[in-house]
Amino acid sequence: MKVIRDSIHGDIFLGNTELKIVDTPEFQRLRRLKQLGMTYFVYPGANHTRFEHSLGSFYLAEKLSEKIGLHHLDKTKIKFAALLHDTGHGPLSHTSEELLQRYLGVSHEKITEHIIENSKITSILEEVDIKPNDISDILAGKSGFMSKMISSEFDVDRMDFLVRDAHHTGVAYGVIDLDRLLNTIKIFDNDLVVEKGGLKAVEALLVARFLMMPTVYLHHTSRIADKMFLNAIERAIQNESLNYNLLFKMDDYSIQNLFRNSKGYVHDIGERFDRRDLFKNVFSRPWAELNEDMRKNVSHLRQNVMKWKKIEEEISIDLNIEEGYILLDLPPVSQYKEIKGQVILNNILQNIGDASPLIRILKKAQEEILDIGVYTLKEHFAKFNRVKIEQYLE
Numbered sequence: 011m012k013v014i015r016d017s018i019h020g021d022i023f024l025g026n027t028e029l030k031i032v033d034t035p036e037f038q039r040l041r042r043l044k045q046l047g048m049t050y051f052v053y054p055g056a057n058h059t060r061f062e063h064s065l066g067s068f069y070l071a072e073k074l075s076e077k078i079g080l081h082h083l084d085k086t087k088i089k090f091a092a093l094l095h096d097t098g099h100g101p102l103s104h105t106s107e108e109l110l111q112r113y114l115g116v117s118h119e120k121i122t123e124h125i126i127e128n129s130k131i132t133s134i135l136e137e138v139d140i141k142p143n144d145i146s147d148i149l150a151g152k153s154g155f156m157s158k159m160i161s162s163e164f165d166v167d168r169m170d171f172l173v174r175d176a177h178h179t180g181v182a183y184g185v186i187d188l189d190r191l192l193n194t195i196k197i198f199d200n201d202l203v204v205e206k207g208g209l210k211a212v213e214a215l216l217v218a219r220f221l222m223m224p225t226v227y228l229h230h231t232s233r234i235a236d237k238m239f240l241n242a243i244e245r246a247i248q249n250e251s252l253n254y255n256l257l258f259k260m261d262d263y264s265i266q267n268l269f270r271n272s273k274g275y276v277h278d279i280g281e282r283f284d285r286r287d288l289f290k291n292v293f294s295r296p297w298a299e300l301n302e303d304m305r306k307n308v309s310h311l312r313q314n315v316m317k318w319k320k321i322e323e324e325i326s327i328d329l330n331i332e333e334g335y336i337l338l339d340l341p342p343v344s345q346y347k348e349i350k351g352q353v354i355l356n357n358i359l360q361n362i363g364d365a366s367p368l369i370r371i372l373k374k375a376q377e378e379i380l381d382i383g384v385y386t387l388k389e390h391f392a393k394f395n396r397v398k399i400e401q402y403l404e
Contacts, residue, residue, distance in 0.1 A: 042261035048235035098122030163351030
């Protein structure tokens with residue numbers, strides 16, 4: 011048994027098998043992946059990693075599985091699933107997610123499944139009679155309530171990262187009553203639901219996430235840095251200084267090393283990161299101000315990367331600005347899905363969105379925090395006086 015002191019949960023106890031997993035290269039790589047990507051440009055304390063978050067998720071999964079009375083085997087599976095759920099993340103965590111999808115055609119979840127079933131972790135699980143594909147099935151959403159313990163409206167992943175991210179950024183919006191939430195979750199008809207007494211705790215969690223989106227996760231400065239990062243990495247892939255097949259194995263340090271040892275545009279972007287000399291927002295338009303046709307066009311653009319890049323190129327040509335120094339940022343509309351989850355009220359199972367007026371408001375309000383942005387160097391701002399960005403999106 012090993013004790014790890016965590017900044018959020020205090021002492022976390024790891025058994026011999028968990029310790030073996032933590033000591034694998036695949037898991038240790040998480041020490042070198044920032045949980046919040048480029049957000050440290052906004053909040054200097056946002057240097058916590060996927061390693062800490064994975065341990066925190068493991069701790070909460072253990073507490074929740076004990077509370078709902080899982081038998082030993084399922085409890086063990088849930089703990090391993092929580093511990094391993096982020097091993098497939100690329101450099102700077104979600105910042106590189108777009109590139110993994112674009113070039114490898116897989117999500118970090120799929121890469122996680124591959125690691126669990128094709129690495130040293132595989133044999134460690136098999137040593138204690140755990141089938142690796144059972145863990146993969148939990149993470150892939152194929153295991154009923156067990157999957158929802160890891161991924162749902164009130165899962166252990168979300169519980170940990172909201173509290174942890176708020177702590178390290180110094181933002182007060184991530185205050186959640188974890189004990190109340192954990193103690194009011196139960197299994198009902200092979201589903202994970204919350205009892206009436208926990209509804210307010212779920213509301214607090216969803217409100218915290220809603221408030222953290224514009225304040226932390228979609229802060230305009232970190233969005234600018236994300237776009238610069240993605241564009242520079244894509245340029246490195248195109249000029250063959252980076253093999254995209256290796257991207258998911260890299261960490262934040264190897265990406266930084268790539269920038270510093272490259273030439274041209276990639277090197278320039280890396281130097282700008284070193285100096286915190288970021289592009290600036292020259293244009294923004296709230297999602298709420300777009301008509302229905304424009305919203306459809308923007309949503310389609312997110313699925314058509316070639317056309318998206320073509321628009322950036324057209325703006326650059328029209329304004330006589332070097333390619334790569336005009337970045338069009340489109341809102342991640344696909345992330346804002348229907349708020350789900352079930353609550354038991356008066357012995358009746360209801361959708362949380364139907365049971366809570368507050369959550370119904372959130373469903374509408376989440377669109378209001380989205381916007382379209384165009385980023386460039388400050389010296390190019392004057393050129394935008396003669397261009398109407400909306401015309402490129404029609």
